[in-house]
Amino acid sequence: MTEYIVRFLVGGAVVSAFAMLADVLRPKSFAGLFGAAPSVALATLGIAIYAHGAGYAALQSRSMMAGAIALAAYSILVCHLLVRTRLRALPATILSLAAWLPVAFLLLAIAGAQT
Template sequence: MSQWLVLSARGLCGGLFVMVFALIGELVTPKQFAGVFSAAPAVALAGMSLTLLFQGGPQVTESALGMIAGSVAMVAYCASAVPLVTRLGAVGGTIAALGVWAVVAAAGRALIAVAG
């Protein structure tokens, strides 16, 4: 299948999912929960849908595991960023928090490789 066709389908599907999630975000009350329905889940679902369509189930499993590992790493980054920025300042704390993210993401990738 043409690479341009796949990219076009990903763009259209991603845009459609973003639009649907934006509408859900507008309907949700209280508005503090609207961020849960931001673009990231929509783009992830669009990407996984097209991966399933064009490449099959095993690739979707691999993508989903990667998204889970990335999410855990992002939670670790967020949990460490505030105390690190408070202690080390903006630049130092951000760099240290990125280090936390990198270590957790690498550990997640290693666990996925061992399990697979």
């Protein structure tokens, strides 16, 4: 129960800090980038360091980076299918998901994900 309270407090503080940073930066379209994902990831890593140690947090951070790379590959493929081949959104996302799964699992295997 205390882990959830700590996660709530740390996450809220980090989200607030990133929101203030996003408010200062231009253009305002960066605000969404700094609002959620980085702050939640940092709060989770902070709690992982506290609860399980630095080795566990390092493994989690490598897994987060592998997931981010896989998401970037998925996004690039969706954009390519939508713009270049003029495919509709649903088929483009389904095809990209089929490509995303092997990329994600390969990167997680390289990153040394837990079994």
